[in-house]
Amino acid sequence: MKVKSRRNVSAEQCNEAMLALRDSIEIWGGKWKLMILLYLTIKVKEKNFFMEIVRGIPGISGKMLSKELKDLEMNKLVERIVHTTAPITVEYAITEYGKSFVPVAEKLLQWGMSHRELIKAK
Amino acid sequence: MKVKSRRNVSAEQCNEAMLALRDSIEIWGGKWKLMILLYLTIKVKEKNFFMEIVRGIPGISGKMLSKELKDLEMNKLVERIVHTTAPITVEYAITEYGKSFVPVAEKLLQWGMSHRELIKAK
DNA sequence: CTGGATCCCTATGGATACTG
DNA sequence: CAGTATCCATAGGGATCCAG
Numbered sequence: 001m002k003v004k005s006r007r008n009v010s011a012e013q014c015n016e017a018m019l020a021l022r023d024s025i026e027i028w029g030g031k032w033k034l035m036i037l038l039y040l041t042i043k044v045k046e047k048n049f050f051m052e053i054v055r056g057i058p059g060i061s062g063k064m065l066s067k068e069l070k071d072l073e074m075n076k077l078v079e080r081i082v083h084t085t086a087p088i089t090v091e092y093a094i095t096e097y098g099k100s101f102v103p104v105a106e107k108l109l110q111w112g113m114s115h116r117e118l119i120k121a122k
Numbered sequence: 123m124k125v126k127s128r129r130n131v132s133a134e135q136c137n138e139a140m141l142a143l144r145d146s147i148e149i150w151g152g153k154w155k156l157m158i159l160l161y162l163t164i165k166v167k168e169k170n171f172f173m174e175i176v177r178g179i180p181g182i183s184g185k186m187l188s189k190e191l192k193d194l195e196m197n198k199l200v201e202r203i204v205h206t207t208a209p210i211t212v213e214y215a216i217t218e219y220g221k222s223f224v225p226v227a228e229k230l231l232q233w234g235m236s237h238r239e240l241i242k243a244k
Numbered sequence: 245c246t247g248g249a250t251c252c253c254t255a256t257g258g259a260t261a262c263t264g
Numbered sequence: 265c266a267g268t269a270t271c272c273a274t275a276g277g278g279a280t281c282c283a284g
Contacts, residue, residue, distance in 0.1 A: 011178075013164075014160075014161070014164050014178070015180075017160060017164065017231055018157055018160060018161075018179070018180070019234075019238070020231050020232075020234035020235040020237075020238055021156055021157060021160055021227070021230060021231045021234055022157070022234070023234040023237055023238055024230045024231065024233055024234035024237070025153065025156060025230075027237070029151065029152075029153070030151075030256095031147065031151070031257095034143055034147060035140055035143060035144070038136075038139060038140060038143055039136070039140075042135075042136050042139065049265080049266090050265070050266055050267080051265065051266080056133075056136070057140070058137070058140070061257075061258065061259085062266080062267075063257075063258080063259095063267085063268085064256095064257070064258090066266080066267060066268085067257095082266095085265090086265095087264085087265045087266080088264085088265065088266065089265060089266080090265080090266060090267090100233070100236075101233060103229070104226075104229045104230055104233050105143070107225070107226045107229050108143060108146045108147075108226055108230075109139055109142050109143045109146065110142075111146055111222070111223060111226050112141075112142035112143055112144070112145040112146035113142040114222075115142075115145055115146070115149070116141070116142055116145055152276095153276095153277095171245080171246095172245070172246055172247080173245065173246080183277075183278060183279085184246085184247070185247080185248085185277075185278080185279090186276090186277065186278090187247095188246080188247055188248080189277095204246095207245090208245095209245045209246080209284090210245065210246065210284080211245060211246080212245085212246060212247090
């Protein structure tokens with residue numbers, strides 16, 4: 001659906017668009033999910049172990065990361081890979097489906113970048 | 123900045139990207155701001171008066187709309203236009219700067235749409 | 245109509261300790 | 265290390281009433 005600024009769009013069209021937007025917000029909303037996606041995409045380290053991610057995302061707590069990863073996993077956006085080492089380590093990776101959101105996150109990131117430029121300038 | 127899946131990106135690059143992403147999240151995050159943007163963009167009615175918006179966005183309360191609009195106005199994303207009728211009415215419109223986010227919201231919306239299709243299909 | 249003030253309940257999320 | 269459980273403080277947000 002193309003969102004254009006025009007007059008008297010039907011309320012149904014508007015509602016459909018709102019539902020779609022709400023879905024994205026529900027899935028990716030909150031403080032951390034996009035950051036997690038970004039971290040897993042950029043992949044600073046070779047493997048994304050739980051503690052690496054905690055250290056890699058400034059401010060996130062283990063509890064939060066655990067919860068957010070569980071949400072993302074439920075939506076098939078992130079994959080959980082258990083390594084049966086001793087002690088056990090767990091690696092996380094984006095799924096193919098999760099990757100479908102990367103271009104969107106990139107747009108968000110770009111807007112944020114130019115916004116930062118603007119703020120810095122004044 | 124282009125986000126690519128590659129190995130050993132510097133931590134600084136990662137942090138810069140995270141800050142930009144965090145900015146977008148802080149400005150547009152939460153349950154309502156994107157819905158408000160969408161509503162003001164699609165413009166179901168001729169003029170976007172306060173009460174029209176409350177009625178147009180399912181579930182939002184007056185208190186919330188008031189607060190969110192104030193935030194958006196502070197960031198120069200939305201403009202407040204007072205009509206000195208009796209009783210007073212207030213119209214809201216997206217600014218040019220606010221419009222710069224529309225393509226991003228559109229991406230989000232599109233992802234949400236295809237996600238809905240997927241859910242419906244199974 | 246616009247939108248602030250108040251009351252109140254719940255979800256969010258931090259710190260810490262604990263288990264496998 | 266990975267994750268869960270507990271405790272606790274605070275923010276989010278609904279309902280309602282009121283004033284300009």
